[in-house]
Amino acid sequence: MDKNMVTTTFNLEGYKIVENLGIVRGIIVRSRSVVGNIGAGLQSLVGGNITIYTELCESAREDSFELMLKHAEEHGANAIIGVRYDANEVSQGITEVLCYGTAVRVEKI
Known part of the structure; x- marks a missing residue:
């Protein structure tokens, strides 16, 4: 599926919804590793962005998006x-x- 056809809005500019196919989802369950927790703990001493957790969160979001x-x-x-x-x-x-989100079939207007 073209990622340009995925939106947080309830319509796609230039397209009309011709069929509602229902709710679709992607789910990921992740845990933090002991090594990751130690690294994040050290980063938190310095302050600022804790990149280990940022990367973990971004990876989980991307994986759940792909599953959806x-x-x-x-x-x-x-x-x-x-x-x-x-x-x-x-x-x-x-x-x-x-x-x-809601899976739909759309046609160009």
Whole structure:
């Protein structure tokens, strides 16, 4: 699926929705490693951006986004509207990242 056909809005400029295929999602559950926690702890002593956690979060978001795209393609969608992210701590040090939206079929106007 073309990533330009994925939006947080509920329409795509220049396209009309011809079929609503329902909710699609991608979910990833990640944990921090002991080594990562030590490295992040050392970075936090200096202050500023804790790059180890930033990279972990970005990776989890990207992976959940890619899984959502795959789920939408399995439903025959060519676009996804209303995309959102959600994150929850499942257990101490274990986080779930969910990317979800509405799979649709669109046609150019």
